Amino acid sequence: MDQESILIVEDDGIIAAYLQDTLTRLGYIVPEPVATGEAAVAAAVAAVAAPPDLVLMDIQLAGAMDGVTAAERIRMAFDIPIVYLTAFTRESQLQQAKMTAPYGYLVKPVSERELLATLEMALYKHNLDRRLRQSEEWLTLALWGADLGMWDCDTRTNTVLYSERWAEILGCSLTEITPNYASWEDRVHPDDLPAMQEAFNAHLEHRAPFYESEHRLQHQDGHWVWVQAKGKVTDRDLQDRPLRACGVLLDISERKRLEEELRQLAATDPLTGAFNRRYFLHSVGKEISRAQRYARPLTLIMFDIDYFKRINDTFGHEQGDEVLRNMTTRIRQRLRHSDVLVRWGGEEFMILAVETSLSQSVALAETLWAALRDAPFADIGAVTASFGVTEYRPDETLDQWLKRVDDLMYQAKSKGRDRVCYSGESAA
Template sequence: MLRSFGVGAIVSSTSLGAGICREVAMVQGVQDLELLQKLHVGVVVHAADARVIFLNDRACDLLGISKRDMLGALDLMPGWSLQDEKGHWLSPEDYPVNRVISTRLPLAEQVLGVVRPGIEGVAWAMVSAFPVFDPRGALEKIVISFYDVSQLKRTEAVLKERAEQLRFVLEGADLGLWDWSILTGEVMRNERWATMLGYTYEEIEHTTMQWSDFVHPDDRERAWASINAVLAGRAPTHKLEYRMQHKDGSYRWILDQANVTQRDEQGRPTRMCGIHADVTERKLLEEEVARQARTDYLTGVFNRRHFMALGGAEIERARRYVSELSILMLDVDAFKRINDRYGHHVGDAVLRKLADGCHSALRSLDVFGRLGGEEFAILLPETGLAAAAEVAERLRLLLAEAQVPIEGGQVVRFTVSIGVASMSSPEDSIDTLLNTADRALYAAKHAGRNRVHTLSS
């Protein structure tokens, strides 16, 4: 087991102050703690200044350090050192959390080794680090996920010399084994390879075709390309994550790693061996972290930062294909009055009702985001000004009929004002469209609210 491994940040003895408690509470309010605690991977969350503000129980087990020691930590344990797979020592700025802080980019699947004083050998972990941004685009947290791959590193070394013995080692490591005779096309697999996908060993076939059939259609070409690159000598190893279909019809994420273990006298590959690891839980966590980074926590629509990024892409697409593009800006009429009269919880319910209503009426290609407060925006690709005004009017009428239940069996109704603008020049930017739509929205408000107003950019 991996013990006392800091994983990029940042461990020292400290007391848990009131400020850290508040930050931990903030993390717990955002993350699905029940999911995090059930994961078989360690999860450590850092603040933007690299301080540890949360870790799950599995992380404590793998690190061999208590939460009290980890929370607020700012350095590795004395005498510890990190190295990459090639044995190069890492400087502190190259630790995963510090790289994410400096680059603002995610770091996926980095294998790191730790050398500790008084303990022989290197402990290895597969580490991923992902930034989480607030609605303004500022770095808010860094999420580190990791799991122990020391056994995997050891089995890779054994694989080169004793492929038959590896089969027994992997049985105890919860890894699926495949051993491909390239000349005959036969693929031998162990029982875990089958049970990972919901099958018994007797139910599986020993062919490459069955593996290929199990791989998700969208991943199949990429998986074969990685394997063929190794066979052709263009890549040293096959290492790839892709989806495979479970017997129940769902898809599991598989980490597949393999190498050519035998070649003939001419150097042509004759045998390839590999291992499968189920990494579905880690992928789900990564996807959830990524989702939270791009969506508004209250309504579930895109946050301002992600909306602006998608808006820029839609502008470029409209320029490239000389297509129409329109934008709507929606604002809840007299929203402050709703909050003052019924409370902010009812105001929040109104915003969620607005988001749900718009989602039900929009196309899948439309881009819907919350810009802030009670203000929302909708990008309508391939839509001119007149058609966009019709969409706006349908939304206005739809939302005017919406009802938000409150205590006592009563309901709250609300209306929206909508400004409409369209791209009229290749020089238009997303900011240009938003400014024009905002002026149209102001005109709709000034004209009495609960109406649609259009302007050209």
């Protein structure tokens, strides 16, 4: 056994000497006993660099300060366990002593065996408490460092305890959140709620080893916060029904924002912001399948800026890039949300118009054609484009459809540019 030190606070000299001799013989380090509460506090303060491991405290002491008051003072300043030693066992005295959270209570006269057992248990329990507090501190620091909120759910009552960080993620205080599961679900974005519920139930029903869900929660100011929730059932009854589940919540809004930026970068042309060819080829297959399944119209508009090489050669590539950016902005302002504007390559662009007939797309192409030719660019003048428009035919492949629209655009070029061609005829 490691030598542990015990401070004896006893005003009866004979008892103090007996305790000191006994504890020394049992292997403890025992400094000179003190007889008053004031001396006990002073001894603890004086030994701040190496405080005693336990204080054996008589409740009734000589001097103005009794043992309970001295114990309160010591416990406020130091993490030292107290074991009371007294000849009195009045109920009021016991209640007063309990308020100081003692680690034991011995009644005089005390046998050596009882003394040893009580002190060993007190020191052992205090060591466990200290390690538990240390673990809690580490957990708190880990949660703080990881920016995690915690939740603890009683599945029988649907009561959920939330941590302060959980509430902070949503811009509110704990007092503003009702401690139940409904207060969580009520904040989930309607589009995310079914998947979130299914993930939770799947774990409760043993269909998943743990609970994990990414969903949006409504912040106190109304905007949506992306979170990742993880958890696990920690208790089940004899029928294997879940009793308790707990876990963590992490704000992943920034990660979601970066993911969206990466998706945009992968799907869009960096110069104009229009979708790129890769995105078009990914999307058009789904739209073709939908058009075939439901017999709905689907059209393509392809256009190419006229004499664009001349613009670059005359005014420089920076001005050429500005024409592309400006033209894309003008086009996008006249498109519907469902229309997909694509930079096909160089000065060639494509518009995938869903739920749009040929006549509607021709009208749209003519609107775009006029918007370009009737609004000259500064320092350059009028910039025109040649358009081809065609509707998807259920019996053709994508390559065949693309060739038809490409042929129509070059037909517009061959007829003098600055016009719209569709179904092999000029509409300019």
